[in-house]
Amino acid sequence: MAKAYDLSGATYGSYADGDTSDLFRFSGTHGYADHHVWACVMAKLSEIRLSRATRLSVLDAGCGPGTWLKRLVVTAKEMGFIEISARGFDVSAEQIQRARVNCRDLSSLPGIRLEFSVGDLTEALPEADESIDLTLCLYSVLSHIAPADLPLVARELGRVTRGCLITTVRPVGSMPSALVASIDEVRRLLHDQQRNWCEVELADGCLTAFSFHLFSTDEMSSLFEGMFDIEVIEGLDFFHGRFAADPRWNPKGHDLPHALARELAKLEKSFAANREYSDHANHLLLIGRKLAHASRSDQRQRQPKLTLHSVSR
Numbered sequence: 373m374a375k376a377y378d379l380s381g382a383t384y385g386s387y388a389d390g391d392t393s394d395l396f397r398f399s400g401t402h403g404y405a406d407h408h409v410w411a412c413v414m415a416k417l418s419e420i421r422l423s424r425a426t427r428l429s430v431l432d433a434g435c436g437p438g439t440w441l442k443r444l445v446v447t448a449k450e451m452g453f454i455e456i457s458a459r460g461f462d463v464s465a466e467q468i469q470r471a472r473v474n475c476r477d478l479s480s481l482p483g484i485r486l487e488f489s490v491g492d493l494t495e496a497l498p499e500a501d502e503s504i505d506l507t508l509c510l511y512s513v514l515s516h517i518a519p520a521d522l523p524l525v526a527r528e529l530g531r532v533t534r535g536c537l538i539t540t541v542r543p544v545g546s547m548p549s550a551l552v553a554s555i556d557e558v559r560r561l562l563h564d565q566q567r568n569w570c571e572v573e574l575a576d577g578c579l580t581a582f583s584f585h586l587f588s589t590d591e592m593s594s595l596f597e598g599m600f601d602i603e604v605i606e607g608l609d610f611f612h613g614r615f616a617a618d619p620r621w622n623p624k625g626h627d628l629p630h631a632l633a634r635e636l637a638k639l640e641k642s643f644a645a646n647r648e649y650s651d652h653a654n655h656l657l658l659i660g661r662k663l664a665h666a667s668r669s670d671q672r673q674r675q676p677k678l679t680l681h682s683v684s685r
């Protein structure tokens with residue numbers, strides 16, 4: 373995984389985030405979904421702030437080039453949080469290096485502790501139990517985890533979170549994606565869903581391969597049930613992908629007419645509300661609120677292991 377995103381370098385950021393000179397323009401290919409995800413992040417930040425909290429702790433698991441954490445920290449500061457502690461980690465050292473550069477202006481601001489580190493989501497996280505107000509794991513980070521490891525990863529995300537988790541993955545019926553780069557920069561794409569394996573040959577001849585699992589809505593919700601109260605599980609972008617700027621069928625300058633955009637937004641809303649359709653969206657969004665008893669019961673499960681261990685020694 374690390375190699376794939378190391379190799380992708382700046383290509384991933386420009387594909388995923390578009391022009392970031394305005395952080396909140398959401399000009400990437402997935403602009404519609406980005407807008408919606410951002411509205412959800414904002415709603416959670418407001419909720420925390422309205423509870424009169426002035427401290428905020430955030431974790432971005434698989435943060436890529438750090439754009440989401442940058443948006444979040446800038447906004448949290450504007451909302452009046454006076455102590456913000458944020459950590460982004462990613463298995464790709466190249467993406468972490470980009471995140472550090474992208475966010476270098478923020479780290480020195482008073483009250484902000486922003487850190488990026490190389491780390492693997494399949495290993496134990498360094499965060500203490502229930503230390504994080506808002507955990508992000510956005511855009512297919514979980515799709516790169518081997519299905520056998522997903523329950524442990526979900527439990528670990530649940531362990532460190534005391535507030536909410538916002539995550540998105542690719543559902544089983546989504547459009548083809550090369551993940552590391554825009555699909556129009558791809559010469560050949562092979563995604564074997566049985567083996568959760570994706571091979572990509574980029575237009576410049578570069579070859580890369582990585583694990584890539586597509587989720588059903590049921591699979592995604594059962595992964596986090598018991599740990600989180602699932603407030604939202606919905607499909608994002610049933611239609612907008614068709615109209616996204618893509619030189620293969622929508623040449624530059626052919627922006628979506630406003631009236632059509634309005635109608636599409638209405639359609640997206642009605643489809644998103646229907647769980648039967650969410651497997652066919654381009655993204656699947658899950659928002660979970662940590663259940664009060666979840667960590668305690670998890671601890672109970674872990675304790676016997678410790679006892680057995682000390683007895684056997």
Ligand SMILES: C[S@@+](CC[C@H](N)C(=O)[O-])C[C@H]1O[C@@H](n2cnc3c(N)ncnc32)[C@H](O)[C@@H]1O
Pocket residue numbers: 373374377388433434435436437440461462463464467491492493494509510511512513516517551
């Ligand atoms: C499609 S990108 C999403 C990046 C970022 N979350 C965003 O929304 O732009 C997926 C990211 O997951 C990271 N990743 C994959 N497997 C990981 C793992 N086991 N631990 C940490 N990061 C991982 C990749 O390196 C890549 O940066």
